[in-house]
Amino acid sequence: VAGDLFVFSVFFTVFVHERGRDPAGYGAARDHLNLGIGTFDTLALLIGSILVVFGVDAVRRGLAGPAGRLFAAAMSYGLLFAAAKVTEWVLLARNGHTPRTQDFYMYYFVLTGIHLAHLTVATGMLALARRIAARRVIAARDVQVIESIGIFWHLVDLLWMVLFALLYLMR
Amino acid sequence: MTRTRPAVWAFVLLVVVTAVSVWLGQGGGGSRRAATVGIVVAAFAKVLVVGESFMELHLAPLWLRVGFATWAVGMATTLVALYLS
Numbered sequence: 001v002a003g004d005l006f007v008f009s010v011f012f013t014v015f016v017h018e019r020g021r022d023p024a025g026y027g028a029a030r031d032h033l034n035l036g037i038g039t040f041d042t043l044a045l046l047i048g049s050i051l052v053v054f055g056v057d058a059v060r061r062g063l064a065g066p067a068g069r070l071f072a073a074a075m076s077y078g079l080l081f082a083a084a085k086v087t088e089w090v091l092l093a094r095n096g097h098t099p100r101t102q103d104f105y106m107y108y109f110v111l112t113g114i115h116l117a118h119l120t121v122a123t124g125m126l127a128l129a130r131r132i133a134a135r136r137v138i139a140a141r142d143v144q145v146i147e148s149i150g151i152f153w154h155l156v157d158l159l160w161m162v163l164f165a166l167l168y169l170m171r
Numbered sequence: 172m173t174r175t176r177p178a179v180w181a182f183v184l185l186v187v188v189t190a191v192s193v194w195l196g197q198g199g200g201g202s203r204r205a206a207t208v209g210i211v212v213a214a215f216a217k218v219l220v221v222g223e224s225f226m227e228l229h230l231a232p233l234w235l236r237v238g239f240a241t242w243a244v245g246m247a248t249t250l251v252a253l254y255l256s
Contacts, residue, residue: 009246016253035193042189049225050182057175154225158218162246165214169196170254171203 001155004118008159011114015107015166022103027171029104032097037088038168041081045119045157048077052126056150059133059143067133067146071126074153078123085116108167115156115163122156125149181224188213188220208251215247 019026055070089109092098099106129149132142192213200206219240222228228236 005242009242012246013249013253016250020253020256035196039189039193043186046182046185046189049221050178053175053178053225151226154221157225158221161217161221162214165192165196165210166250169192169207169210171196171198171207171210 001151004155011111012162012166018103025102026104029102030168032092032095033168034088034091035168037084038164041084042160042164044077044081045160048074049154049157052150052153056147059138059146062138064133064138068130071130071133075123075126078119081119082116085112111163111167115159118156122153125152178224181220185217185220188217204255207254211250212247215243218243
């Protein structure tokens with residue numbers, strides 16, 4: 001988690017620094033992003049996060065069935081996020097906005113791509129959490145593994161909070 | 172449910188702050204610079220809420236909580252300073 005925070009801190013700093021060199025160009029490029037999709041993505045991750053909180057709590061209370069369903073629901077929000085993100089990439093590319101056309105889009109595609117890779121891992125880990133929660137007996141060690149998976153999911157959520165602000169909202 | 176109630180309030184707060192941020196990003200909040208400072212500060216305020224509530228940092232050792240908060244405040248300050256410079 002600390003490593004990811006450090007790497008993304010560098011990304012955030014470089015992006016804002018570079019943006020300062022061409023605020024008008026970055027602002028104009030930003031206007032071609034789909035704010036509706038960005039906001040949808042944000043809400044999808046937040047809903048996924050609260051479902052993970054409920055799921056971890058259910059595991060701690062030994063409620064395997066509800067925990068599994070909550071993790072599955074959170075996974076579906078992860079998949080919705082991914083589908084929306086890929087849709088936005090395709091729409092941008094169709095309109096001629098690619099990493100080669102403007103520095104803003106280079107940062108946009110790289111940063112959202114790295115973030116989506118993290119989200120894919122987090123969603124896969126939730127599938128593991130679901131399998132662990134389905135065991136007849138959940139050991140204390142299993143609870144710790146599921147708690148760690150939850151923390152990684154929330155890290156992905158947290159990183160998106162900043163990316164959303166820097167890429168979609170900064171004026 | 173009682174144990175997760177604070178997280179539900181955190182979720183509601185995060186949705187509200189997101190809505191305010193989108194409003195600022197769409198031209199609300201007066202000047203462009205003031206709105207952007209508000210957007211960055213709001214983003215890291217959300218980061219702190221996610222950390223303290225969803226990641227359960229409120230149950231973690233003090234050094235970890237202070238370290239995380241220092242990172243969030245430091246990043247927000249750095250990005251705002253870069254933006255305004």
